[in-house]
Amino acid sequence: MSEFLSTPPSQCQVLIIGAGPAGSATARWLARAGVDVVFADQQPLGRDKVCGDGLIPDAHHALDRLGLLDRVMAKAQRSAHVGCVGPRGGRIDVPGHLAVLPRKQLDEILNLGAQEAGARFLAPARFEAALEDAQGRVRGARFSIDGQPHEIAADWVILATGAVPKALTAAGMCERHTPSGVALRGYVRAPSMVGEIKALEVVWCKPVQPGYGWIFPAPDGSFNIGVGVTDSHQDLAGKGQKKDVNLRAIFDAFVAHYPPARRLMAEGELIGELKGAPLRCTLKGARWTRPGLLVTGEAAGSTYSFTGEGIGKAMETGLLAAEAILAHRGTADGFDAQVRAQYEQGLRALQPKYDLYERGNRVNRFPWLADLLIWRAKKSPRLLQRMSGVLNETSNPGNLVSLKGITRLFLE
Template sequence: MNPAPGMPDSTAPLPTHCGVLIIGAGPAGSACARVLAQAGVDVLLVDQQPPGRDKTCGDGLIPDAHKALARLGLLEAVMRRAEPVSHVGCVGPRGGRIDVPGTLAVLPRKQLDALLLQAARDAGARFEQARFEAPLEEAGRVVGARLKQGDAVVDVRTPWVVLATGAVPKALTAAGMCERHTPSGVALRGYVKAPAMVGRITALEVVWDKALRPGYGWIFPAPDGHFNIGVGVTNSHRDDDGKGRKRDVNLRAIFDAFVEKYTPAAELMRVGELVGELKGAPLRFTLAGAKWTRPGLIVTGEAAGSTYSFTGEGIGKALETGMLAADALLAHANDDAAARRVYEAGLAALKPKFKLYEAANRVNDHPWLADLVIWRAKKSPRVLKRMAGVLNETSNPGNLVSFKGISRLFFE
């Protein structure tokens, strides 16, 4: 019987061998572990944080996350805990608003990640709290990892290491997989307990304004009278000169501008109670910034850049890439080259979607584009349908704000 969520496995030492070693127990790592363990693979899943650790995130579960959770057999369990939401409320600089329908929900990452980890353990994966130090290599192939647990350093040998270590590049660098050390974007998030606002903010509200450039603000209703409020900046660091210089942005100043400019945000902060502190975090976008594989090693989740630019959504694609890694290993467990080829082909197939969101990212630099699209969507059911298609990944988000797309707004 597995321990309850949030409890360590045991005080037993780390094993020295396993079938697959997964570093990182976020959505990508836990999804990969569950799929592999369900197939009977001996999985060791490690994370330097204990179960139930917090993660700076908007916590929004959009349709791709629902689809991934359904495949994992976890959608009903997640939805029992989550706050269901029926619309994304897009708000432009001039106050225009359009509610875009979708299958949506909000569940704080602390709860979601604990549930995903427990599901991996229920499937047979073993979890241990330990820190990744370096890969073990022989003849150019990764054959395991050096882990640190307390004061003990243990070499764990395995046919495959999966890195699912998120946006912080330390583990990628240690494994020789990091191609971009600076983040693609940054975000600042807080939780506010405000029972008085329940029923008044019911959509995933995303707000653009000149004062928030080059980013956006959000308020998402969470369970139990709480709200997730934050701001994000995409393309926060310029990497064109190889030095990764940060753009002249101040997340706290942007957050304060959001609260000042957007009346529901001001009211939320006035009548509610901030739970804990505002927390910032880096983001990695567009399946870029890291090598995807090397012999004996696969990089997945946000470590591989699985978060969308423009919206900052990443949970669904982290789950999806984690399962792609598991599928490749199950199909070609004893053929390194074939497993890597299949996994890389799976990521490459997703790449065009990420590129489209990258094109749509111009809205964050030019928020008047949001006004234009919102204005037209209020007059055209077809445009609103295309916006809903962006949520469902059936429409091209870049087309809405391209020259051709803007022209269509006026003439269709």
């Protein structure tokens, strides 16, 4: 049965499926406006989620809008730089407003924030299918709760189920079953290295090509260490096929290549197991809307392919969905087209930025570009400022690695 509801509800105004950053942010925003919201998840509160846990400026901004930034920062490990490390060992520290908080804690803060605003949380509840009327408009969803079927009617359904495509497929929204990339991470407790690794370190090297490795300082003397590989799957005649990617082998190669990673694994204690997860990027791979239903967060591909950052954009897309519903409150049927149009317009406004970050993804495919950028950034305050702008979303990452951009590196 529900963890927070003694009796599962039979109806609501907005039903949100998924209680990660996108779902919980949407639930809090709508509930604060007086909307009757139920948000459901197949996992109970306190579930672990595979993630790099990095909170860059867009996440700070979304948390501030939600009124939850202070609660998050009270528990997070703050950092002032991203340490970019190239294949030849060169390094540049790029300034930014940054923090790290394990997703288990972040998601709990967001979830409780939504409940605090009046949203009702239902878990564990596994989504099975969308409920449709005779015209094909989504009118709610069917769940499995304690092995028994249960239906919830709703004016609107929001799908915020993350990168795994099963829910998208069940709702008729999946256009690409394979992920955009894959990642593997673990937590290591290493008090001896606290103070030595202060930045969110991102490492490009041949062993992890076409991806990157990372070490992020987390709270309580622990570190999030992992590897991410972009373009991990290829699309063959509409059917995805995984390339020759062995994440554990890539992780071991990263540890062997990068001395701080090698020392971390040697001196520290691995907390739990290394865990992998898929990534859905570039706002592609799923339909965004259908009558009565909106797709948001990583289910809609909200993660940036270049940086792998997805927490902030998941919340941002969730807020776009909530704002679209609030802007056209009234009967669901009468405002269906307007809600969908506003939401899709909001996502389309983000699309050029995702395309630019996809261009910046060349650094992952060609690590020598990282060496070039680091070499020049050490000599050019203007270039360092532009790299900081990539974190703050005020600079175009694609321009840094375009032919014109590379030419400018030798002129600045």
